[in-house]
Amino acid sequence: xxxxxxxxxxxxxxxxxxxxxxxxxxxxxxxxxxxxxxxxxxxxxxxxxxxxxxxxxxxxxxxxxxxxxxxxxxxxxxxxxxxxxxxxxxxxxxxxxxxxxxxxxxxxxxxxxxxxxxxxxxxxxxxxxxxxxxxxxxxxxxxxxxxxxxxxxxxxxxxxxxxxxxxxxxxxxxxxxxxxxxxxxxxxxxxxxxxxxxxxxxxxxxxxxxxxxxxxxxxxxxxxxxxxxxxxxxxxxxxxxxxxxxxxxxxxxxxxxxxxxxxxxxxxxxxxxxxxxxxxxxxxxxxxxxxxxxxxxxxxxxxxxxxxxxx
Amino acid sequence: xxxxxxxxxxxxxxxxxxxxxxxxxxxxxxxxxxxxxxxxxxxxxxxxxxxxxxxxxxxxxxxxxxxxxxxxxxxxxxxxxxxxxxxxxxxxxxxxxxxxxxxxxxxxxxxxxxxxxxxxxxxxxxxxxxxxxxxxxxxxxxxxxxxxxxxxxxxxxxxxxxxxxxxxxxxxxxxxxxxxxxxxxxxxxxxxxxxxxxxxxxxxxxxxxxxxxxxxxxxxxxxxx
Numbered sequence: 001x002x003x004x005x006x007x008x009x010x011x012x013x014x015x016x017x018x019x020x021x022x023x024x025x026x027x028x029x030x031x032x033x034x035x036x037x038x039x040x041x042x043x044x045x046x047x048x049x050x051x052x053x054x055x056x057x058x059x060x061x062x063x064x065x066x067x068x069x070x071x072x073x074x075x076x077x078x079x080x081x082x083x084x085x086x087x088x089x090x091x092x093x094x095x096x097x098x099x100x101x102x103x104x105x106x107x108x109x110x111x112x113x114x115x116x117x118x119x120x121x122x123x124x125x126x127x128x129x130x131x132x133x134x135x136x137x138x139x140x141x142x143x144x145x146x147x148x149x150x151x152x153x154x155x156x157x158x159x160x161x162x163x164x165x166x167x168x169x170x171x172x173x174x175x176x177x178x179x180x181x182x183x184x185x186x187x188x189x190x191x192x193x194x195x196x197x198x199x200x201x202x203x204x205x206x207x208x209x210x211x212x213x214x215x216x217x218x219x220x221x222x223x224x225x226x227x228x229x230x231x232x233x234x235x236x237x238x239x240x241x242x243x244x245x246x247x248x249x250x251x252x253x254x255x256x257x258x259x260x261x262x263x264x265x266x267x268x269x270x271x272x273x274x275x276x277x278x279x280x281x282x283x284x285x286x287x288x289x290x291x292x293x294x295x296x297x298x299x300x301x302x303x304x305x306x307x308x309x310x311x
Numbered sequence: 312x313x314x315x316x317x318x319x320x321x322x323x324x325x326x327x328x329x330x331x332x333x334x335x336x337x338x339x340x341x342x343x344x345x346x347x348x349x350x351x352x353x354x355x356x357x358x359x360x361x362x363x364x365x366x367x368x369x370x371x372x373x374x375x376x377x378x379x380x381x382x383x384x385x386x387x388x389x390x391x392x393x394x395x396x397x398x399x400x401x402x403x404x405x406x407x408x409x410x411x412x413x414x415x416x417x418x419x420x421x422x423x424x425x426x427x428x429x430x431x432x433x434x435x436x437x438x439x440x441x442x443x444x445x446x447x448x449x450x451x452x453x454x455x456x457x458x459x460x461x462x463x464x465x466x467x468x469x470x471x472x473x474x475x476x477x478x479x480x481x482x483x484x485x486x487x488x489x490x491x492x493x494x495x496x497x498x499x500x501x502x503x504x505x506x507x508x509x510x511x512x513x514x515x516x517x518x519x520x521x522x523x524x525x526x527x528x529x530x531x532x533x534x535x536x
Contacts, residue, residue: 051398054535070532073400081398087391089322103318104399 002029003062004153004185005050010059012045020045022059023211025204027153027187032179034200035189036297042209043189044084047157050187051081063153077105080151082159086142090131094122094141097130098148107149116144121170135162143171147178154178154186160195168195175199193297205300212300220296228262228269230276231284235260241279246272258284315401315409323382328417335375336425339367340432347433347442356445360437361430361455368425369466370494376418376470377490381483383410384474388481394536407528411474415467415524422463430455461510468517469493471524478527 005027012020020042027033037043048054050061052068061068063075088097098113117123120140125133133141139162146154159175160168176199178184190196196203203220205213232238235258242248242262250264262272269286276283343364347353354360384407387393396406434447472493477486497516 048536053394053397055533071402073402076398076400079398083394083398087395089392090390092322100318100321103314104396104401106400 003027004029004064005187006062007046007050008060008062010046010049010061011057012042012049012054013057018209020049020209023206023209024059025211025214027185028202030179030183030185031201032175032186032188032199034196034203035187035206036191036193036196036203037189037206038191041206043206044157046206047081047083047155047187047189050155051079051083052076053083077107077149078152079155080146080149080153081155081157082142082146083155083157085135085161086138086145088130088138088141091129093127093129094125094133094144097141098145101145102148105149112148112150116148117141119147119174120144136164136167139163140167140171143174147184150182150184152184154184156186156188158189158191160190160192172199193294197294203297205297207300226265226288226290228265228272229285229287229289230260230262230272231286232258232260232276233282233284234258237279238276238281241276241281245279246275312405312409312412315405316413319383319409319413323379323413328379331375332372332421332425335371336368336429339364339371339425340429342367343429343433344436347437348440353442355443357434357447357451358455360433360442361426361451362458364429364433365422365426365455365459365462366498368429369422369462370498372418372421372425373466373470373494374487374490375421376414377473377477377487379414379417380471380474380477381486383413385477385481385483385486388478389483397536403531404528407531411471411524411528414470418470419463419467422466423459426459458510462513465513465517468520468524469497469513471520472516474527475523 003026005025007023007025010020010023010025011018023042023046025033035043035047045054049056050063050068052070052072055070063072064078066072066075068075089100092100094117095113098116102108102112117125120143122137122140122144125137130138130141139159143156143159146156160171163171172195175186175188179186188196188200197217200217202214202216204211205215230238235253238260239251239253242251242260246267248262248264248267251260251262253260267275269288273283273286343360346363347360354363384393387396397403399406437443470490473486473490476489477483479485493516497513
């Protein structure tokens with residue numbers, strides 16, 4: 001398996017505080033790597049280090065087999081990026097901005113700009129200076145700029161920020177298309193779980209500057225657990241019945257809410273309901289559920305110490 | 312490098328620079344004619360007139376250079392487009408050097424061309440209005456020409472000094488104010504003799520300017536953005 005991007009014990013200290021600490025991530029060739037974490041977890045700093053804007057305090061970054069140094073200019077040619085809110089030369093039009101970009105990148109293909117604008121669905125903006133663009137349009141233009149030069153590695157920081165649901169969907173399709181058809185490797189950061197879940201092949205979860213988990217989506221899907229959710233007004237009684245009548249011990253009472261999660265599925269829900277009612281437990285509702293990916297990640301992100309400890 | 316310079320110029324729009332410069336020169340010419348029309352305090356000969364013209368043009372374009380520095384360097388840092396430039400496969404030093412080259416070259420060119428144009432203008436007016444009778448000799452022209460080229464180079468250097476102050480806090484006002492202070496300091500006249508009259512002073516400041524320009528881009532490769 002070849003890696004397009006790897007970091008080895010990457011650390012960045014700002015004013016004595018470790019903003020990024022000991023991050024070793026591995027992005028495989030051709031995959032979409034979802035970089036997940038709450039705001040301020042260090043995602044942007046890591047991406048800035050990858051694009052050579054910020055220099056690591058220690059550790060190193062390896063892109064396409066080469067170690068990134070302050071003078072690694074050649075490798076930058078093969079990358080496209082959009083870090084934070086994309087910035088442009090405001091008085092110029094979209095076209096002029098992209099032309100300038102291509103000049104600086106040393107990329108000369110007349111059709112590329114038009115194609116890129118079309119891919120992100122940015123039309124009728126020929127005469128408009130970028131300062132008149134909405135946030136969503138700037139975001140699209142930023143992505144267009146990142147893909148104009150047909151990079152091998154695309155680094156996008158919160159690319160769906162400021163987009164409406166339709167726009168988000170369009171971009172999701174675009175990312176998948178870039179990955180599948182052009183074989184571009186994408187590193188996409190987001191704090192929105194649902195989005196990552198739908199497109200990523202691998203997910204890296206960052207929390208408080210540390211890489212909490214790096215796992216392929218297939219593996220996560222395998223970890224998915226099913227459970228039965230039971231709503232009742234008498235949780236104590238329900239717990240008693242479960243344990244002593246049905247001999248189920250693998251369940252959890254969600255604090256104070258009268259919701260029980262039963263992870264032991266040997267007793268079918270119909271049987272379960274019957275026993276509970278027979279024993280006088282008021283059942284408001286009972287559902288079979290999937291432990292969603294969201295739950296999984298929320299635990300990881302919000303100090304999911306259980307998971308971290310069990311690794 | 313030439314390519315980078317050309318790309319930079321696309322951003323600032325040369326037309327605007329030329330227009331501003333032309334207006335500035337007209338202003339200087341008007342001012343000089345006003346001084347000339349004062350019979351008591353006005354010029355007595357061409358040496359005096361040309362020296363004043365050169366000084367005024369120099370002041371104007373060193374200050375204008377700080378505006379260019381603000382646009383090309385300080386503002387690019389402020390609105391983050393510098394970060395965009397630094398993700399390009401081009402050395403940061405080269406990117407900045409291209410910018411400084413533009414400022415230096417425009418300052419030099421404008422000081423030289425501007426002084427010549429205003430001087431010619433003044434000459435034409437003087438031929439008609441006769442502020443003073445002393446003739447313009449080739450000797451005067453020669454001395455002034457050498458003086459002008461040296462001062463042009465020195466001005467180009469001096470024009471870069473405000474970058475140092477502006478970059479401390481990435482502030483446009485600081486850049487412009489520091490350039491005004493610098494020209495005020497250099498050209499402040501004290502009993503008729505200003506620091507600028509001694510050719511060694513502008514040259515020294517010019518050298519310092521180039522050095523400061525070097526300082527402000529020296530560490531750029533390792534700086535975080």
